[in-house]
Amino acid sequence: MKTTLVAGLALALSASAVFAQDALPQAQTKWFTDADAKLQEMIARQPNTNRARNVILFTADGNGVGTNYAIRLFSGQQAGGLGDDYVQPHEAFPYAALVKTYSSNGQTPDSAPTAAAMNSGMKTRNGMINILDTVAEGDCVAGLEAGTRTFAEIASDMGKSVGVLSTARITHATPAAVYARTASRDWEDNTGIPEGCAQKDIADQLVEQMKAGVIDLAMGGGRAHFLPKDVTDAEGKTGKRTDGRNLVEEAKALGAQVVFGDQDFAALTMGNNAPVLGLFEASHMKYEADRTGEPSLAEMTEAAIKSLSTNENGFYLSIEGGRVDHANHDGNLYRVVTDGKAFADAIAKAVELTNAEDTLIIVTADHEHAISFNGYCGRGSNVLGLCMKEDGAGVAHSGEPNLAADGKPYTVAGYLNGAGSVLVKQADGTYSGARADLTEEAATDKDYLQQALVPMSSETHSGEDVSVHAMGPWAHLFDGVLEQNYIFHVMNYAVTAGEMKKASAQ
């Protein structure tokens, strides 16, 4: 009787709470109902504990929380909105966490140890890929004895196919961590390998991993690292190799299809078990804003998923938006956000072509940059342009720029350092300067460099956190504030855990 009474009382209290909520003056506003709908979605959220047949790891290089925010505003404003309420594809994923990106010797990491963290499950020193941090960076001989076993090799041993895509050189740090072990990220071809050291260069290791059956598909830039220096490619650029080897011909001899542009890319025969090597530029692929004659990252993603998914055992696919980072280094936010939008389009394509029941999709970045944001901007201020005053009686900004103490307007975004520095080298070698006058037209020009403080020839990474977003099997293991190398551990668990769980139940 007592139990019934208590239950009845609880019901009555609950009903009155509901009544009180409905009576809230704000209850019918869209803000309130949207948030309540989100609450119901979160309450209904159920962990997916299936075995992951496929794992897709998306990394936009240099796309930390701040850079991702800039891309969100840009994408939303391009879609005709104010920008801040826009939801990028990965931001709709059910699970997210913050990620600490420092390397074992760098408060600020570079892309080598961060990619190694995700592909090998441990942190290592800056500049090294899939080599234990018992070795010093660049110690070629010691590195030969200290290589890790990568997630691609584990997946391949499970019978899965493996693909790697990047808009940077395919030999660049992030994609290289899928297939290579190197004491220096700079050894992209034979020219950098120290005399007398037996380590194979990164391009050579890619072809070796194709030969070994680990890598099934690799597409990006970096053609020059595969060609001898006396060979000129179809775009008039010469190779860089000095060992006389033509790795393009060696890949073809393995039966690989090798493509160099958007037309032969479109003509690829997929799913016939032959390796695919796409080398679309001598160096990095073009920025999305300048792209011509090359597939987009979304097109490469679609081709890769369609090809790799013919393997009934599944696949591991690493996809890098490689040049968000480069545009940040240039201090040119326009190319950051346009490459960032192209990265988001690739994510949307992957979600469309896969099934959340069997495919774990992870979206993250390797590190952040020295990007930062001014205030107080009214809503709809162009993320590339000037920080406009709020409209106290409206929603969108007033159209009147905020002014700094120097009487000049300023942009929404800026950099703490880099080529856009307002301090310029003078004839006597000292640095001084003042902020330039700015117009909205000048600031939104696609070649504009946002103003920066510390003068440097290239803007730097920062050690700030990045986010990780996940959907599919075991995505709920991403929560809280995580170490970057934990990402490997979730991927590794997701491809086996479902089976282990079933086995223990029998």
Add this chain to the structure above:
Amino acid sequence: MNRRTLLAAAAFGIMSPRAMADEVVNMRDLYEKDLSFSGYALQRQGQRIAASGFMAPPLKAESTFFVLTRRPMAVCPFCETEADWPDDILAVYTKRTVEVLPFNVSIVVRGVLELGAYTDPELGFVSRVRLTDASYERA
């Protein structure tokens, strides 16, 4: 005035030749996206034009040559090797010995527009577009 209105105005003979010579174009107005020459570049071949950009750190001291880049030539240790120039550059051959300016100071270069591949006999530098007999100033 942007380039499109400039060309339209020129077509209708509204502008004097001197006004056109003073018009400053962006380097990107000389190239199409696929790096073929723009209609503007083809139309102005052999004539003096003014183009804005940035002086890349010169390859050689006391020279009459430098490379004009579209954006400041940020030298990122993780991005490009020193030998890799962007595709969309302009080679500048100056009247006088180059006084080096910082790589991130906007400049305007005035010179005769030359199109077509050319290999510098001294530096071996291959260019597709050049401004010769050039002078420059801070923008």
